[in-house]
Amino acid sequence: MTRTQVTIIGAGPAGLLLSQLLRLNGIDSIVLERRTREYVEARIRAGLLEQGTVDLLIEARVGERLERERLVHDGFEMAFDGLVHRIDLKGLAGKSVSIYGQTEIQHDLDDAVVVGGGDVRYEVLDVVLNELTGNRPRVTCTHRGKRLEIECDFIAGCDGYHGVSRQSIPSDVIRNYERVYPFGWLGVLADVPPLSHELVYANHPRGFALCSMRSATRSRYYVQCALDERVEDWSDDRFWDELAARMPPQYAQRLVAGPSIEKSIAPLRSFVAEPMRHGRLLLAGDAAHIVPPTGAKGLNLAAADVRVLYQALIEYYGGGGTTLLDEYSGRALRRVWQAMRFSWWFTSLMHRFGDDPISRKFQVAELDYLTQSAAASQTVAENYAGLDFKPVPTAACAHGGP
Numbered sequence: 001m002t003r004t005q006v007t008i009i010g011a012g013p014a015g016l017l018l019s020q021l022l023r024l025n026g027i028d029s030i031v032l033e034r035r036t037r038e039y040v041e042a043r044i045r046a047g048l049l050e051q052g053t054v055d056l057l058i059e060a061r062v063g064e065r066l067e068r069e070r071l072v073h074d075g076f077e078m079a080f081d082g083l084v085h086r087i088d089l090k091g092l093a094g095k096s097v098s099i100y101g102q103t104e105i106q107h108d109l110d111d112a113v114v115v116g117g118g119d120v121r122y123e124v125l126d127v128v129l130n131e132l133t134g135n136r137p138r139v140t141c142t143h144r145g146k147r148l149e150i151e152c153d154f155i156a157g158c159d160g161y162h163g164v165s166r167q168s169i170p171s172d173v174i175r176n177y178e179r180v181y182p183f184g185w186l187g188v189l190a191d192v193p194p195l196s197h198e199l200v201y202a203n204h205p206r207g208f209a210l211c212s213m214r215s216a217t218r219s220r221y222y223v224q225c226a227l228d229e230r231v232e233d234w235s236d237d238r239f240w241d242e243l244a245a246r247m248p249p250q251y252a253q254r255l256v257a258g259p260s261i262e263k264s265i266a267p268l269r270s271f272v273a274e275p276m277r278h279g280r281l282l283l284a285g286d287a288a289h290i291v292p293p294t295g296a297k298g299l300n301l302a303a304a305d306v307r308v309l310y311q312a313l314i315e316y317y318g319g320g321g322t323t324l325l326d327e328y329s330g331r332a333l334r335r336v337w338q339a340m341r342f343s344w345w346f347t348s349l350m351h352r353f354g355d356d357p358i359s360r361k362f363q364v365a366e367l368d369y370l371t372q373s374a375a376a377s378q379t380v381a382e383n384y385a386g387l388d389f390k391p392v393p394t395a396a397c398a399h400g401g402p
């Protein structure tokens with residue numbers, strides 16, 4: 001039997017960031033990951049970080065390369081009906097966002113955890129969580145052919161939407177909220193200069209499109225597609241033609257096409273599991289919630305959960321009791337639902353939902369209103385750049401508990 005203080009399931013950004021922050025504060029953990037390190041590092045996903053996420057990565061001492069290489073954006077653009085409206089994040093919300101790929105964050109975290117002597121076990125199979133409501137939870141698994149049993153004080157479920165942690169919570173104590181959208185995003189990564197210095201979101205009668213980037217020389221572009229479409233049906237030429245057709249003409253003209261490095265289709269869903277704690281199991285990141293990527297909130301929410309969770313564990317191990325642990329679910333869910341609401345709203349505003357002409361008229365009217373109203377633009381800017389939360393009184397944290 002192996003013993004640690006916190007067993008962390010999943011070595012994605014949530015799991016590794018938690019492990020790193022705990023280690024810096026003298027708390028032991030073992031991270032169990034199903035895949036290889038190379039596989040996890042190569043997954044092309046998020047790229048836009050709120051300042052709160054950047055601050056937490058700096059606090060975790062993995063911010064050096066991030067601060068050097070990130071692109072800082074003070075705004076983004078929304079294109080519709082031949083118009084382009086810029087949301088001035090800096091001017092309206094007093095904040096910027098940073099572009100730095102999840103692949104790079106994963107790489108920086110992996111290096112820091114391994115160099116710092118952290119314990120990450122890759123290629124772990126058959127993870128089972130036991131005795132979650134007792135004082136000594138245990139995790140059993142197979143690691144490279146050998147059976148492993150870990151006894152710990154807490155289990156952090158950071159194993160994403162398809163992981164085992166959430167599924168280990170009895171169905172009568174967890175409630176799932178879900179909305180599946182009737183379309184997906186076809187994403188292409190290419191070593192071509194980005195269309196614009198800032199992100200450009202387009203609402204077009206043919207469907208949504210987004211021109212994003214990972215660096216000054218690498219672009220990440222998306223077009224809305226049907227759920228039953230296959231990547232093989234999208235040649236690079238077809239993708240570039242479709243993206244150009246959805247951009248305003250002055251932008252389409254300067255779009256630089258090139259061979260795709262990666263091409264994939266992601267479905268869009270809103271999903272929240274409540275509460276985020278069951279006994280000694282605490283869920284964080286995609287294990288507890290999924291947002292459609294339109295608002296770029298997924299990774300930022302995972303980091304926000306980790307901030308609340310590691311502070312609660314520091315309080316516990318510092319002899320300060322379980323108040324923050326008891327409040328974990330409620331505090332985390334408060335931010336989660338705000339990000340859920342914004343991501344749903346932004347998705348609803350920018351995508352094509354069938355052929356109903358009045359829906360598009362409503363969208364264009366709302367976008368037009370954004371161009372006219374500083375208050376409306378400020379609402380978008382505050383949510384996109386990341387909300388600040390004032391502390392809530394304990395009584396308001398009604399979710400969770402052992």
Ligand SMILES: Cc1cc2nc3c(=O)[nH]c(=O)nc-3n(C[C@H](O)[C@H](O)[C@H](O)COP(=O)(O)OP(=O)(O)OC[C@H]3O[C@@H](n4cnc5c(N)ncnc54)[C@H](O)[C@@H]3O)c2cc1C
Pocket residue numbers: 009010011012013014015032033034035040044045046047048049102124127158159160161162163164187266284285286287293296297298299300301302
């Ligand atoms: C196309 C796309 C674009 C996105 N863009 C953005 C963006 O711009 N900004 C943003 O903030 N977010 C974005 N996101 C979301 C973001 O990528 C995720 O929210 C983020 O990866 C969540 O991190 P996590 O650590 O919680 O989960 P994950 O990254 O999913 O990590 C979970 C880990 O657990 C492992 N695991 C699963 N099951 C088990 C098991 N049984 N045993 C052991 N290990 C297990 C998995 O292999 C994985 O490594 C995007 C996502 C997609 C798909």
